[in-house]
Amino acid sequence: xxxxxxxxxxxxxxxxxxxxxxxxxxxxxxxxxxxxxxxxxxxxxxxxxxxxxxxxxxxxxxxxxxxxxxxxxxxxxxxxxxxxxxxxxxxxxxxxxxxxxxxxxxxxxxxxxxxxxxxxxxxxxxxxxxxxxxxxxxxxx
Numbered sequence: 001x002x003x004x005x006x007x008x009x010x011x012x013x014x015x016x017x018x019x020x021x022x023x024x025x026x027x028x029x030x031x032x033x034x035x036x037x038x039x040x041x042x043x044x045x046x047x048x049x050x051x052x053x054x055x056x057x058x059x060x061x062x063x064x065x066x067x068x069x070x071x072x073x074x075x076x077x078x079x080x081x082x083x084x085x086x087x088x089x090x091x092x093x094x095x096x097x098x099x100x101x102x103x104x105x106x107x108x109x110x111x112x113x114x115x116x117x118x119x120x121x122x123x124x125x126x127x128x129x130x131x132x133x134x135x136x137x138x139x140x141x
Contacts, residue, residue, distance in 0.1 A: 001140045001141065002140070002141045003138055003139065003140055003141070004085050004086045004087055004138070004139050004141060005085070005136045005137070005138050006022055006023075006084055006085030006086075006087070006136065006137040006138075006139065007022075007023075007085075007135060007136060007137075008020045008021065008022055008035065008130070008135045008136060008137050009021040009022070009023075009032070009135070010132075010135055011106075011109075011111050013105070013106075013109055013111075014109060019034055019035075020034070020035040020130065020135075020137075021033065021034060021035065021111070021112070021114075022035050022084060022118060022137055023084075023085075024082060024083060024084050024115075024116060024118070025081075025082070025083035026044070026048070026052075026079055026081070026082050026083075026115070026116070027048075027052045027079075031048075031113075031114075031115035031116065032112045032113065032114055032115065033114065033115065033116035033117060033118045034102070034114055034116075034117045034118070035118050035123075035130070035137065036117050036118065036119050037119075037120065037123060037130075038119075038120075039117050039118075039119030039120060040119055040120050040121070041095065041119045041120060041121040042092075042094065042116065042117060042118050042119045042121055042122050043094065043095050043096060043097060043099070043116065043117050043119070044079070044094050044095075044096045044099075044115065044116045045096060045097075045098070045099040045100070045103070045114075045115045045116065046073075046074070046075055046096040046097050046098045046099070047098070047100070048096070048115050049075055049077050049079075049094070049096040050075065050096075053077045053078075053079070056077055056078065073097070074095050074096065074097045075095070075096045075097070076093070076094070076095055076096075077093075077094055077096060078091050078092065078093055078094070079091075079092045079094055084118070084122070084137070084139065085137075085139070086141075087126065087139050087141060089122070099114055099115065099116075099117070102114050102117075103115070126139040126140050126141070127139070127140045
């Protein structure tokens with residue numbers, strides 16, 4: 001199986017621990033996502049999904065176990081393509097909710113806005129390895 005290596009950005013949020021960011025491409029635009037091994041599945045910002053997929057959304061009111069945030073309105077949609085480095089994931093079934101407060105927190109500390117959280121579903125499917133010594137995410141295609 002072919003592996004690919006994707007650079008990671010290590011950031012420090014006020015000496016409260018380290019977070020890893022990875023650059024992704026969705027809707028042909030580059031964004032940053034938090035790499036979260038504790039999230040059961042990947043999620044995307046609701047505003048981003050609504051902007052590009054407003055005609056195909058399914059809306060639900062549920063507790064989102066993906067990140068253990070509070071009950072919130074979520075939307076479900078299919079993103080035509082998600083790219084993480086050279087990895088292309090076609091027709092990715094996603095859940096989206098408001099990540100604005102997460103993004104605002106990162107921006108307050110001088111970091112880029114966040115449009116996604118890459119979680120266990122993608123990491124497990126592609127047998128991810130996080131190499132902290134080289135700041136690389138290694139994925140199987």
